[in-house]
Amino acid sequence: MNQIFIFILLIGFISQRVYSQRKFNTTAYALSRPCLWSSCNVTGYSIGNPAYILDCCALQLPLNYAQPNQTIPISMSRLSLNQTNQSQNTIVMLSGEPVSKWGTNGLNQFSITNTAHDVSIQIESYEATNPGRVCLFAVSYETLSTDRFLQMYPTVVQASVMDGVFGPLTSSDSRAPLLTNVATIQFQSYCRLQIKCNQYFSAKESPVDVLKTILNQILRSMFLDWVTDAGRYFDRTIVPAVIYCLNRCNANDVTVLKFFFQNTAAITAAVLLVILFSSVLSYNIVQSEIWLAMNETEIDETTYDDWRDSTIMR
Known part of the structure; x- marks a missing residue:
């Protein structure tokens, strides 16, 4: 069948x-x-x-x-x-x-x-x-x-x-970056004690600096994919913001960003109407009924500061 x-x-x-x-x-x-x-x-x-x-x-x-x-x-x-x-x-x-x-x-x-x-x-x-x-x-x-x-x-x-079932009673998107940050630090600390894992990490750099290096490499490839793939139109809207937050814009990034702006200026929503999944919902907008877990209150300035200081967000 x-x-x-x-x-x-x-x-x-x-x-x-x-x-x-x-x-x-x-x-x-x-x-x-x-x-x-x-x-x-x-x-x-x-x-x-x-x-x-x-x-x-x-x-x-x-x-x-x-x-x-x-x-x-x-x-x-x-x-x-x-x-x-x-x-x-x-x-x-x-x-x-x-x-x-x-x-x-x-x-x-x-x-x-x-x-x-x-x-x-x-x-x-x-x-x-x-x-x-x-x-x-x-x-x-x-x-x-x-x-x-x-x-x-x-x-x-x-x-x-x-x-990949989501548990709304124990998880929330409001604290996801903080939880991810803790897990990342724990993994890096564990990895440095394992020979096969530690060989990929520099002994002269802290786990935070190593992660920044990895993110720079990953984001460079990611940005290029976004620029060259018509299906990633909405994703591209966050490229300038990420570049600014990471403060890592160099000559290669300038070339990519120029290509991005020149080739997306004429793209409209009508061109991408029906078959392309709108990833802007995932990357730019946090979900409503899973925004807060049980007994959580709305986020405040302290939470925003924690986000800004968390490793995975930097």
């Missing part, structure tokens, strides 16, 4: 959403709005394999599930074999970052409950014209929205798999 992969891209979520409307008839809504698949109108993107077809669909979903008169476009892309088959199984993939929050006060318009409604409509709309078994695969932050989706809509999919 052939497998079809559906990538649900939550590009439209950076808009005002009313926080939580638990009950909504997604089946009726989905059946009245079937997904109309067409060629993906994205410049310079190819799957590189003639045996497969890549097409796209954009559904208009409620901006406010309590008053669904206004809508917002949510995009999906589909990868399938280039052959006719009336009975096909489908794997729906949620690749990360369901909702968003910005700043110390946050934006309460966003919720994972709205994401669960969206996913249900997308899957049911797809099933209306594509019979067969549908399985859901979620990774990272999307395991949180998948868990809520399965609680609210337990019969929409036949099976689900979650990998």
